[in-house]
Amino acid sequence: MQMCLPPRGVVKRAAELKVSFLSTVQLPPKPVVTLVFASRLGATILVALPLFVSACKDKGGPPAPPPPTVGVLAVAPQPVPAVFEFTAEAQPSHRVEVRSLVQGTILERYFVEGSDVRKGDKLFLIDPAIYAADSRTSQAAEETARASYEQAKRDLARGEQLYKGGAISQRDYDVLLTRYQTSQADLAGSTASLEKADVDLHRTVIKAEISGRIGTANLLTGAQVPGPISLLATIDQLDPIYVDLAISDNERLKYEDDLRTGKVTKPPQGRYRVQLVLSDGSIFPHEGRINFTDLRIDSQTGSLRLRTTFRNPERRILPGQFVRARLLGATRNNAILVPQTAVQQALGRQFVYVVVGDTARSRDVQAGSWVGSDWIIEKGLNPGDKVIVDNIQRVRTGSPVVAKPFMKDSAGTVETADTKAPAR
Numbered sequence: 001m002q003m004c005l006p007p008r009g010v011v012k013r014a015a016e017l018k019v020s021f022l023s024t025v026q027l028p029p030k031p032v033v034t035l036v037f038a039s040r041l042g043a044t045i046l047v048a049l050p051l052f053v054s055a056c057k058d059k060g061g062p063p064a065p066p067p068p069t070v071g072v073l074a075v076a077p078q079p080v081p082a083v084f085e086f087t088a089e090a091q092p093s094h095r096v097e098v099r100s101l102v103q104g105t106i107l108e109r110y111f112v113e114g115s116d117v118r119k120g121d122k123l124f125l126i127d128p129a130i131y132a133a134d135s136r137t138s139q140a141a142e143e144t145a146r147a148s149y150e151q152a153k154r155d156l157a158r159g160e161q162l163y164k165g166g167a168i169s170q171r172d173y174d175v176l177l178t179r180y181q182t183s184q185a186d187l188a189g190s191t192a193s194l195e196k197a198d199v200d201l202h203r204t205v206i207k208a209e210i211s212g213r214i215g216t217a218n219l220l221t222g223a224q225v226p227g228p229i230s231l232l233a234t235i236d237q238l239d240p241i242y243v244d245l246a247i248s249d250n251e252r253l254k255y256e257d258d259l260r261t262g263k264v265t266k267p268p269q270g271r272y273r274v275q276l277v278l279s280d281g282s283i284f285p286h287e288g289r290i291n292f293t294d295l296r297i298d299s300q301t302g303s304l305r306l307r308t309t310f311r312n313p314e315r316r317i318l319p320g321q322f323v324r325a326r327l328l329g330a331t332r333n334n335a336i337l338v339p340q341t342a343v344q345q346a347l348g349r350q351f352v353y354v355v356v357g358d359t360a361r362s363r364d365v366q367a368g369s370w371v372g373s374d375w376i377i378e379k380g381l382n383p384g385d386k387v388i389v390d391n392i393q394r395v396r397t398g399s400p401v402v403a404k405p406f407m408k409d410s411a412g413t414v415e416t417a418d419t420k421a422p423a424r
Contacts, residue, residue: 067399071390071406072355073342076383077334080371082264084255088245088276088325090317092236093309096210099232100225102126102203113216117235121208124232126225128204135201138194145183145190152176152183212237213315241317243276243288245306245325249297252304258332267329274308276317277324284323286311336381337374342389343367352381353388353395355403360388362397 108125111117159176162168208214212235219225219232258264267273276284288310297304308325310317317323342352343365351362365380381387388395389406 067358067401068391068394069402069404070355070360070388070392070395072386072403073338073389073406074384074386075336075338075377075381077336080332080335080337080376081328082330082332083369083371084251084327084330085277085369086245086247086251086325086327088243088308088323090319090321090323091242091244092212092238092319093240093242094210094212094237096208096212096235097231098123098206098208098214098235099228100124100126100203100206100230101228102131102200102225103227104128104130104204104225106219106221106223106225109217109221111214111217111233113214113233115214116212117208117214118211119208122205123208123214124206126204126206128201131197131201131204135194135197138190138197142187142190142194145187149180149183149187152180156180206232208235210235210237236319238315238318239312240309241312241319243274243308243310243317243323243325245308246298246301246303247306248303263333265331265333267331271329273328274310275326275328276310277326278316279322284310284316287328290327332376335371336377336383337371338377338381338387339389340370340373340375342387342392343375344392353392353397354381355386355388355401358400358402360395360397360399360401 104126106124107127110122110124117123156176156179159168159173163170163173215234215236217233219230225232255264259266272290274288274290276288278284288308290306291309292307294305338352344351344353349364350367351364353360354363355361363380363385366378368376368378370376386403388401388403395401
């Protein structure tokens, strides 16, 4: 039972009446004073009592507020697109290291660093003077050997006729034959030396082996090139470009389990489409394809490597660039979806509010990937559960609520039976 205390105004008024009464009455002897004072004080209390009772009647608090109206969604399993997203790194589809196969001094550099070059474009010029002289020397030696060969060939032809007629001995014929064979070998050696000298002279002009984008020059004009050990520059082919995906072993095993249990269905012929999400959140305009799957798990990273290829005519993707790669085309069967705003997070747990009877209850869930603006709920919800998705800020566990159906129209707004608000 709640005690009703008189208001301060009533108490103050009673005290004033008591003081006024005592100041106006002349007190008789002590026994009489006691009786008179008691009767007069009782009259004072009787005067103040109606005020006290009236104050108690006015003390009642305001009525309790009605329970909040919330929008609820009865969840049901449905097929949705399955999207697998991984971290990926871009790599050139073809990389060529530019090296000099001859020694010498760099006389010219013909390209602009960081520019696009075509196959066959000149890149560097190595001093050709020594190699030009070697070529001329080898050419003279080849001409001498050819002349000796031609003479030995004619001598052998005449010696055959004389040998058949018995004019020369077998020994003389063998000498002519040996001279011819020797001159023939000398000519072959001289020809090879001339070809090598010409190749070395040709190599003093270093050309692009592929079309692509060339990087910085590691040696400047006037530098001495000791030979192939020196890397002069690098050319990367950027169109098409490779993007390597790293799939952890746990993700791979979960994917295989989902396929085996029927949670996920592969795209037709297993041909996934690949979409790239750039660092600013934009979508790369060209889709790619998987063209290689590694046969082993990387022992250092514990991941499986997939290689995808993309057209890159605008050169927006560069080697070494990190992106997010999405594998598209699969289907997740019997998925339960709830709007992202319905999933709450606190103290490391994810939960939603569900309506049980007329009361809101919290339910721990495990959210997976996104589909549009919805979460896929992996664990925690059953078909038919009524999840609160609107007016959540007024909900507390165990509090009564008034549940209304939740709807989302094509304009992206949510509506309950008596409220409308922009979709979060």
